[in-house]
Amino acid sequence: xxxxxxxxxxxxxxxxxxxxxxxxxxxxxxxxxxxxxxxxxxxxxxxxxxxxxxxxxxxxxxxxxxxxxxxxxxxxxxxxxxxxxxxxxxxxxxxxxxxxxxxxxxxxxxxxxxxxxxxxxxxxxxxxxxxxxxxxxxxxxxxxxxxxxxxxxxxxxxxxxxxxxxxxxxxxxxxxxxxxxxxxxxxxxxxxxxxxxxxxxxxxxxxxxxxxxxxxxxxxxxxxxxxxxxxxxxxxxxxxxxxxxxxxxxxxxxxxxxxxxxxxxxxxxxxxxxxxxxxxxxxxxxxxxxxxxxxxx
Numbered sequence: 001x002x003x004x005x006x007x008x009x010x011x012x013x014x015x016x017x018x019x020x021x022x023x024x025x026x027x028x029x030x031x032x033x034x035x036x037x038x039x040x041x042x043x044x045x046x047x048x049x050x051x052x053x054x055x056x057x058x059x060x061x062x063x064x065x066x067x068x069x070x071x072x073x074x075x076x077x078x079x080x081x082x083x084x085x086x087x088x089x090x091x092x093x094x095x096x097x098x099x100x101x102x103x104x105x106x107x108x109x110x111x112x113x114x115x116x117x118x119x120x121x122x123x124x125x126x127x128x129x130x131x132x133x134x135x136x137x138x139x140x141x142x143x144x145x146x147x148x149x150x151x152x153x154x155x156x157x158x159x160x161x162x163x164x165x166x167x168x169x170x171x172x173x174x175x176x177x178x179x180x181x182x183x184x185x186x187x188x189x190x191x192x193x194x195x196x197x198x199x200x201x202x203x204x205x206x207x208x209x210x211x212x213x214x215x216x217x218x219x220x221x222x223x224x225x226x227x228x229x230x231x232x233x234x235x236x237x238x239x240x241x242x243x244x245x246x247x248x249x250x251x252x253x254x255x256x257x258x259x260x261x262x263x264x265x266x267x268x269x270x271x272x273x274x275x276x277x278x279x280x281x282x283x284x285x286x287x288x289x290x291x292x293x294x295x296x297x
Contacts, residue, residue, distance in 0.1 A: 050086055050090070126176045127160065142188075143189065188253065223250045
């Protein structure tokens with residue numbers, strides 16, 4: 001029967017026991033070590049409580065400052081930043097209490113933060129622009145806006161970009177820096193939107209009758225608002241017509257439908273009453289070459 005040699009295992013256990021005894025004797029020479037551990041643990045506990053309280057406070061303050069349609073991800077992002085700042089400060093205080101030199105650690109953290117900030121400069125700019133959009137509230141989710149060459153309905157206010165569903169039902173992601181630095185046209189911000197039509201009529205037309213007819217057509221449009229009332233007037237002497245302008249106010253979401261209906265009704269009434277809408281004429285001028293001179297005899 002083969003016996004197992006416990007000599008190496010026993011030697012390892014003896015070495016481990018000796019090292020543990022030396023460590024405890026080292027701690028016994030510093031009676032304030034355990035007190036520092038206790039204080040560090042207390043500081044860490046208080047830091048965790050304060051970080052949660054600060055994070056929740058930032059969330060509540062942000063909800064009051066920004067509109068309800070704002071991206072909750074952005075609010076959560078900034079609340080987490082505050083939480084981690086408090087935790088880092090508390091951790092540094094704990095290490096300092098335990099006798100760890102934190103000056104070099106802070107230097108390394110500062111250099112790392114600077115490097116990360118330079119590397120993510122564009123990304124952080126989008127985050128800052130998103131925060132400014134939430135605070136200034138130039139638009140809300142569901143509004144129809146135009147930013148540069150992009151026009152559509154706002155789908156989401158993101159941390160880095162604003163999502164817009166354009167008129168082709170394509171979702172466009174516009175960086176927040178581009179949105180904030182450009183002119184923002186909010187089409188649905190007001191309760192009404194003006195429709196403007198310019199119609200040319202013949203110089204031989206009865207202008208007072210044309211004005212009354214256009215006013216009647218605009219007044220009976222189902223999508224027009226009660227106030228302000230439609231306006232009709234003549235604006236220009238054009239090359240082949242006198243231009244009339246029709247102004248009518250509708251809901252922004254009904255602008256296209258109302259404009260189309262108004263154009264069709266005006267055309268039908270003009271055809272009914274024999275009012276002609278002139279169009280530009282092109283005159284072709286041909287210059288005949290001169291006849292060849294007769295030879296002299």
